[in-house]
Amino acid sequence: MANHDLTSTSARELQARFCQWSELDKERNEFIKTLLDRISLNEVELDRLKLDFEDQKKSRVQYQSEALGLKRELYESAYRMNRDAYIAMLVDGDGAKFRDSLLQDPISGAAEAAQNIKQHVRHHLMGTPLANEDVPIVARVFANIRGLGNALRLSGVVASDDDMYTFAEHFTNSRAEFDFVNVGRGKENADSKIRRMLSHFYKDPRCKKIFFVACHDGGYAHDLREYMGPPGIETRIVLVETTPAEPALRSLGFPIIRFENVFRDVPLQNESxxxxxxxxxxxxxxxxxxxxxxxxxxxxxxxxxxxxxxxxxxxxxxxxxxxxxxxxxxxxxxxxxxxxxxxxxxxxxxxxxxxxxxxxxxxxxxxxxxVTVKPAKPTRRARVIEYNADGLRIDPPVRLPANKSAQDSYRRKCDSISPRVFCNAFYLDKSCPRGNNCDKEHELALTADELAVYRFKARTSVCYNGPGCDSYHCCISHHCPQDPFCGRAGCKFGKSKFGDLHLSKEEMEPATRWTEGSDYPVDL
Incomplete structure (x- = not known):
């Protein structure tokens, strides 16, 4: 049949058929070539994936090793934190006073007070790992011992001012972790130390609980408010009530307890x-x-x-x-x-x-x-402190007086007392808490113009408490006095230990104002 077909087919038909088969062969060859090219590319990609796979295997082994190391470090850190866990107790001793029976026998009473504190804390933490005797209790009592002893003597609680010193000494020596700290005269002394220690203990993850014994002072409400946690989450702070707690502190929602046999629950006679x-x-x-x-x-x-x-x-x-x-x-x-x-x-x-x-x-x-009573002296205008929206203290503006003669006379007086310096508290605040114990100049008189120069000079120094300073008596600067227009290269306010203390025009806008004697700020 094939021979018959071939013999009966014309040359033109055969040529057409040949061209048709040639096209088919061409398409087949191109298809095969494409397949071969794709196979070649797949082999290259496969080789690359093999290399990536080997690299991933090495990385996975490395990551697993690092993860195990980090888990081990995390475990060790958690172990150390739990092993070194402690409980803190802060007492404002000027207002939270120990019971009369403890103070009247200062030697044994101090030891009894320390033991009673320990028992109350352990009882409150009963049923938790913190109730373990191995978890130490760190107690700090801050007070003006001289003033406190004098007040207790005048109220008939103790026979001598020295009894308070004796009590404080034996309280400190009763346990290694207990300290009764004499802060001396001055309202801000105990307050500032308690605030700093509260912040220190709260930031320390090893401190598992803080017993705060200062419910008599509503001024602490502002400080405690920032430590309030979300509702339903157990707080690390416990308030200990002595005399009735101030409403501002009760409203914060912290748990409030009492140490019945440790602190007085009523003020001293005629205390207010x-x-x-x-x-x-x-x-x-x-x-x-x-x-x-x-x-x-x-x-x-x-x-x-x-x-x-x-x-x-x-x-x-x-x-x-x-x-x-x-x-x-x-x-x-x-x-x-x-x-x-x-x-x-x-x-x-x-x-x-x-x-x-x-x-x-x-x-x-x-x-x-x-009985004739002289008219009371006019009261001094209450001091104020203003903070911006970021909580940074804003100083009132100050200028160097243009009185050249006052500048010269002030400089001569500074040279005359060198190496001593004028006492900021005495000259600018009219009252030095150290009195005769102060090693700075108190005697040399300064005119009103010289005081203006002195006030400006004082404001060129950076406050050691920084922009968060809350002292109404502070007379030095918490940001650059030239703000918001300081353009001085190398200004010391730009390189302080608190960072750059320059404020922009917007940052100079006050947001809150605290007034001396008030427990709450005013929003501006």
């Missing part, structure tokens, strides 16, 4: 002048004694203003001798009512002592006498 002034006086029978009413010397006044104890007399009140008292007895009574000192509270709830006016001449043997 304001409480005395607002509380009506009553006699021993419970009758209210009105202003101007006649009171015999030695009469018992329930509100704490017992004349014989020298605690004070209501304004406008008259004092009469008892009818049965002889002249000699009257003289003795007059001497006995001479007050030496009265007790007042500082704005942070602590105590201080100050001389009281004498009434020794009131109620003499010659009859009734009116």
């Amino acid at each position: 002048k304001l409480a005395i002034r607002n509380k009506p006086m009553t006699n021993s029978s419970g009758q209210i004694i009105a202003p101007g009413q006649i009171i015999a010397p030695g009469q018992n006044i329930v509100s704490g203003q017992n004349i014989a104890s020298g605690q004070g007399i209501t304004l406008g009140q008259r004092i009469a001798p008892a009818p049965s008292i002889t002249p000699a007895q009257s003289t003795t009574t007059a001497r006995s009512i001479t007050p030496a000192q009265s007790i007042t509270t500082t704005s942070n709830g602590g105590v201080s002592t100050e001389p009281s006016p004498t009434y020794s001449t009131a109620g003499g043997i010659t009859g009734y006498r009116n």
Whole structure:
């Protein structure tokens, strides 16, 4: 059939068929070539993937090794943190006072106070790993021991101011982790230390719990507010109430407990002048004694203003001798009512002592006498501190006085006392807390113009507390005095330990204002 087909097919047909088969062969060859090219490319890609795979295997082994190392380090860190875990306790000792029974026997009472603190803390943490005896309790009590001892003596709690020093010494020595720190005079001393230690303990992951004993002072509410956690999450801070906690602290939602056999739950007798002034006086029978009413010397006044104890007399009140008292007895009574000192509270709830006016001449043997009280001196305008929206303190503007003669005279006086320097607190704040113990200049007088130069010079120094300083008495700078227009190369405010202390025009806008004596800021 094939031969017949070939013999019967014309040359043209055969040629056409040949061309057709040639095209098919060409397509087949191109297809085969394409397949071969693709196979070649796949082999190259396969070789690359093999290399990547080998590299991934090596990387995986490396990562697994590093992960194991990190897990080991994490475990060791967690072990060390738990092994070195501790509990902190901060006490504002000026306001949170130990119980009378402990202070009256300062040696054994201090040891008993330390033991009672330990028992209360362990009891509160019962059922948790922190209740373990191996977890130490670090306690810090901050107080002005001299002022506190004086106030306790005047209230009849201790016999001598030195009893407070004895108590503090033995409290510190009762346990290695307990310290009673004497901060000296000054409202900000105890406050600033407690705030710094609170921040330190809270930032330390080893510190698992902080017992904060300062509920008498609402001023701490602002500091504690930043440590509030999300609702439902257990907090690390526990408030310990002594005298009733301030509402501002109660509103924060921290747990509040009491150490019943450690701290006083009532203020000292006549601890607050304001409480005395607002509380009506009553006699021993419970009758209210009105202003101007006649009171015999030695009469018992329930509100704490017992004349014989020298605690004070209501304004406008008259004092009469008892009818049965002889002249000699009257003289003795007059001497006995001479007050030496009265007790007042500082704005942070602590105590201080100050001389009281004498009434020794009131109620003499010659009859009734009116008590004359001098008008109170005008009160000083309360200081203020302003912060911007970022919480950075904004200083009031200051300029170098143009009085060239004052600049020259101030420079000469500085040279005359060199190497000593003028005391900022004495000259700029009118009161040096160190008094005669201060090693800076107090004696040399400065004119008003020289003081203006001095104030400017002081403002060229960086505050050692930085832009978060909260002292109303601070007279140095918390940012560059030239802000917002400082263009000085190498300005020391740009290279402080707090970083760059230059503020822009927007950052110079105050957002909150704190006023001295107020517990809360005002939003501006």
